[in-house]
Ligand SMILES: [Zn+2]
């Protein structure tokens with residue numbers, strides 16, 4: 485990927501923000517496993533490294549260690565887990581204990597494996613490389629990582645990788661569920677960008693059209709490949725991987741997660757925390773996010789269809805009901821996030837006056853529910869709450885109360901200012 489071109493295009497951006505990122509090299513292509521050593525050597529990656537992977541990711545990356553050794557890397561330090569599904573603080577500490585005397589950490593895999601290494605690299609100030617094995621979510625280029633501590637997932641400060649390498653031969657053969665999850669994480673960008681624009685309109689929150697467009701271009705590319713996602717097709721796996729990396733870079737360019745994440749990510753997060761607290765496997769990130777996106781697109785389109793005008797007033801949230809929807813452990817955070825609460829920043833008059841513009845943005849920016857469901861099915865995504873094991877009760881709790889987990893404007897957070905019952909919009 486030509487990273488310099490992206491930075492060049494955003495030089496002197498009219499938004500006034502200086503757009504930068506730390507990632508220096510992204511190489512996605514066929515046969516990259518054998519070239520990984522040379523790529524890292526050329527990038528000046530330290531020669532003494534810690535390799536972190538799991539049984540699966542190490543097996544599919546056959547030839548990687550040899551390639552590194554041939555290029556002069558000392559690969560004697562390895563940490564190989566069985567099957568890594570959760571990124572926990574204990575694992576961050578394990579990586580850190582082993583990484584103290586190396587110059588860099590190479591994470592072989594995706595998701596949780598990358599996340600623990602990303603945090604460790606940041607905390608120990610080590611160079612960081614990802615050798616990606618599946619196009620499963622858009623966090624590759626991220627500089628934060630969700631880590632579980634005491635059954636709760638918190639976003640930790642982390643290091644953006646200096647180098648990202650992916651071999652399309654490996655990506656294409658990745659499990660279908662993971663490839664479809666990557667697609668599910670990408671369709672969320674429709675809502676991420678739209679919520680960002682709505683907040684900009686109502687609260688003046690910083691917004692950059694150029695970075696939003698970068699994300700939307702990556703999304704369009706993915707959607708055009710929907711029918712090839714589940715095939716063992718190197719070209720489409722590579723293109724989707726590129727779009728996922730780009731979406732992560734866009735967050736760094738914007739200095740916030742706005743371009744990549746809207747109400748659907750928070751809804752998915754609500755379902756996930758609820759399950760984690762009960763020791764239930766919450767499903768892959770992009771799989772849940774895809775389902776949440778479909779539900780939210782339905783809600784946004786329905787509110788635009790059914791409310792041509794609105795009467796707005798101060799927020800009438802019933803706080804007792806909100807607090808009852810969270811566990812003891814979550815409550816202090818939820819209370820803090822709502823004191824003050826984000827709707828304090830929204831002038832009811834402006835909301836009323838902007839409603840037509842918001843409706844037009846919904847029609848312009850979002851696909852219809854039917855269209856989105858069609859492409860997601862083509863891409864092999866889960867499309868119903870049942871498929872991600874969300875019961876009707878948990879579904880309703882999430883739909884009603886997810887908003888209160890962020891200090892952020894997302895469209896459904898405005899409904900208590902408009903006397904709109906969000907559950908009336910899910911069908
Ligand atoms: Zn800009």
Ligand SMILES: [Zn+2]
Nearest residue numbers: 621622669773
């Ligand atoms: Zn995501």
